[in-house]
Amino acid sequence: MKAQVLRKIARIEENPLELLNLPIPQPSYKQILIKVSTCGICHTELDEIEGRIQPKLPIILGHQVVGRVVKLGYNVSKFKLGDRVGVAWIYSACGECYQCKRGYENLCKYFQGTGCDANGGYAEYMVISEDFAYPIPEGFNDLEAAPLLCAGAIGYRALKLTEMKDGEIIAFYGYGASAHIVHQIVKYKFPNSKVYVFTKRKGDASSELAKKFGADWVGETGDTPPEKFHRAIDTTPVGIPVREALRNLEDGGRLVMNLIRKEEKIPELDYTLHLWGEKEIKTVKNITRRDVQEFLSLAAEIPIKPEVKEFKLEEANQALISLKQGKYKGAGVLKIE
Ligand SMILES: [Zn+2]
Numbered sequence: 001m002k003a004q005v006l007r008k009i010a011r012i013e014e015n016p017l018e019l020l021n022l023p024i025p026q027p028s029y030k031q032i033l034i035k036v037s038t039c040g041i042c043h044t045e046l047d048e049i050e051g052r053i054q055p056k057l058p059i060i061l062g063h064q065v066v067g068r069v070v071k072l073g074y075n076v077s078k079f080k081l082g083d084r085v086g087v088a089w090i091y092s093a094c095g096e097c098y099q100c101k102r103g104y105e106n107l108c109k110y111f112q113g114t115g116c117d118a119n120g121g122y123a124e125y126m127v128i129s130e131d132f133a134y135p136i137p138e139g140f141n142d143l144e145a146a147p148l149l150c151a152g153a154i155g156y157r158a159l160k161l162t163e164m165k166d167g168e169i170i171a172f173y174g175y176g177a178s179a180h181i182v183h184q185i186v187k188y189k190f191p192n193s194k195v196y197v198f199t200k201r202k203g204d205a206s207s208e209l210a211k212k213f214g215a216d217w218v219g220e221t222g223d224t225p226p227e228k229f230h231r232a233i234d235t236t237p238v239g240i241p242v243r244e245a246l247r248n249l250e251d252g253g254r255l256v257m258n259l260i261r262k263e264e265k266i267p268e269l270d271y272t273l274h275l276w277g278e279k280e281i282k283t284v285k286n287i288t289r290r291d292v293q294e295f296l297s298l299a300a301e302i303p304i305k306p307e308v309k310e311f312k313l314e315e316a317n318q319a320l321i322s323l324k325q326g327k328y329k330g331a332g333v334l335k336i337e
């Protein structure tokens with residue numbers, strides 16, 4: 001099978017993903033073999049390639065996978081041949097530890113990330129335990145479904161962690177694959193809430209997308225919005241938005257950091273300006289299967305309409321460079337022929 005393989009940590013500009021021909025993996029106990037149709041592109045891939053997360057090398061990246069079940073391992077009962085399934089960032093968790101038992105399998109000590117600790121979907125085939133695959137709702141085609149599996153699902157977790165209520169104002173720092181999906185959830189669940197969006201630069205592709213999705217106010221990082229906001233989600237790879245979100249946060253408000261491995265440090269915080277007033281910061285780590293399941297049914301109910309930019313598997317390096325440079329709007333997805 002064709003697969004994009006990362007063999008060593010490098011800057012993405014060096015085109016480190018190599019298109020190789022590998023044997024098709026075989027499903028073992030409780031595993032299914034998936035013929036991959038699409039795989040979403042996530043900022044986490046840049047973190048893995050550039051070494052801000054340490055993947056198990058060599059590795060096939062990709063954790064927003066949509067495809068069909070083409071072979072069953074021993075003792076598979078949840079899926080049959082031909083079923084359309086999705087795979088998310090959670091490849092496995094132990095199910096036994098303190099965190100798993102209390103419903104926080106995302107914090108499991110033995111958590112394995114798809115396309116990080118086990119091969120993912122930048123390939124024609126992949127295997128995973130049937131317990132960590134999900135049926136994809138019918139309303140979405142394969143291209144639309146891919147970004148739901150991380151951008152959407154982890155965005156959903158981030159939104160849950162904000163503990164937002166209807167009528168409160170929420171701000172998004174960064175408006176890419178995740179935020180434009182979370183925005184649609186906010187509009188559906190919190191019809192009386194306002195949404196403020198901060199992008200890198202006025203008039204950039206992300207700010208145009210935010211306007212298209214009906215943001216109540218759009219500015220650039222560093223701007224002061226018309227009112228303080230109660231909740232904020234940061235999906236940027238840089239440090240300044242953290243300080244800025246805290247500055248514009250209402251007392252008692254909460255900032256959820258969805259992209260934690262920053263390419264630069266968070267600037268020094270001023271106690272009075274940024275921290276006082278019972279402001280909270282919460283981070284998002286990984287995802288649970290429950291998040292993915294809840295989000296997929298909510299996405300079908302709304303229904304979410306992701307903005308997708310399609311690339312070929314062969315173009316994976318270029319697609320990731322474009323993501324790093326903020327060159328396309330919405331969610332990048334690899335289409336695997
Ligand atoms: Zn992701």
Ligand SMILES: [Zn+2]
Nearest residue numbers: 094097100108
């Ligand atoms: Zn565990």
